[in-house]
Amino acid sequence: MDFDWDDLRLFLAVARLGGLSAATETTGLSAPTLGRRLAALEAAMGEALFRRSQSGYALTPAGEDLLARADEVEAAMLALKRWKDGAMGARTVRVSAGAWTSAFLASHVGEIWSVEDKFGLELVTANEKIDIGRRNADIGIRNQRPTEPYLAGRRVGTVAYGLYSGRQLINGVAAGYFVGLAGSGAPQTQSARWLQARHADRIAVRGNDAMSVRELVANGAGLSVFPCFVGDADPRLIRIAPLITELETEQWLVCHHEERHHPAVRAVTERIAILLNRYGSLFSGHDPQGAS
Incomplete structure (x- = not known):
């Protein structure tokens, strides 16, 4: 089959980031569009490249083989781009x-x-x-x-990491609930794993990206863990406990x-x-x- 470099680029993004939602930011495409493009690539190759689950996309043996070869193609494309950029002084x-x-x-x-x-x-x-x-x-x-x-x-x-709440003790904060991270990004962050391991039964609200979690906490949905350079710099948040040393x-x-x-x-x-x-x-x- 003839490979389209754009299809390989999308395949690489999903393979490296482990899911469609994470790859939307780097590719500029929606998750449904990415899913259709990958399904078309698999159909053209005649075999599955990913094992799909709620936790994300994992490569099959065929996917691993394609990843190694696509990496080589990308390296060559980047070398060409840098050669061109160098010729143009950029x-x-x-x-x-x-x-x-x-x-x-x-x-x-x-x-x-x-x-x-x-x-x-x-x-x-x-x-x-x-x-x-x-x-x-x-x-x-x-x-x-x-x-x-x-x-x-x-x-x-x-x-460093700390536990934060919004400054107004309303809604989930007053009840002692937590705000967690949902979707494929959750297992990849140590703070999300820490929160899930210790307070899973108290997570009442979730957001599917870090920025959403911050907005939920700032508006009283519950408590959550943030890096201190995030939580301490946001005037809407307050650190309510000692630093979490293990993080x-x-x-x-x-x-x-x-x-x-x-x-x-x-x-x-x-x-x-x-x-x-x-x-x-x-x-x-x-x-x-x-x-x-």
């Missing part, structure tokens, strides 16, 4: 991080990119690690030291050991390091007022 630096960290970077974009830069910036939001080795991102912000031999890591701080993680800036020397990648890496260092007390939970 480059896009891709930064991968979780939803909250990506939102933090977006809110401080002026400190990591400007119109005077000779390169573009792309934020790649995902709960799972993006493969930097295959150049799916240039820079990753991770919660642990990289173990891959081709990656270089730099610790930039710690991330504390390290924060690492990760690059490919060769790409880190590219001027554009080096510039963005240094700017992000400076930014995260400046807000270090907020990330570590020692700035309860969320001051800048």
Whole structure:
């Protein structure tokens, strides 16, 4: 069969992120449209590529085989793009991080990119690690030291977590209920797993993305767990208990050991390091007022 690169791109997005809903943000397509495109790809290949369940999409052996080959195609396409960008004097630096960290970077974009830069910036939001080795991102912000031999890591701080409520003790908050995360993203976040393990019987309301959970908590639906750099910076939320020490993680800036020397990648890496260092007390939970 003849492969359409766009179909392979969609397949890669779902395979890496583990479900349709997570891939909607990176592909720009709705979940039903993604589902139809993947079903058509499977029909054309004559075998299933995914095992579908309520917890997400898992690759079949055929899917694993296609993933390995599609990775190679993508690497070649990225190399062509970078060759073209280089010929035109332009480059896009891709930064991968979780939803909250990506939102933090977006809110401080002026400190990591400007119109005077000779390169573009792309934020790649995902709960799972993006493969930097295959150049799916240039820079990753991770919660642990990289173990891959081709990656270089730099610790930039710690991330603390706390239990938060809205400032008005109404509705679920007054009743002592919790707000949880629903959908394919829930098993991929340590805070959601912690909440489910300890308070599953008290989770009365759920949202299918992190931002929805924050809005629910801020408006009195119940209590939930957030990174301190999220909860402490939101004036609608209040931390109601000591830090959850078992959820504390390290924060690492990760690059490919060769790409880190590219001027554009080096510039963005240094700017992000400076930014995260400046807000270090907020990330570590020692700035309860969320001051800048």
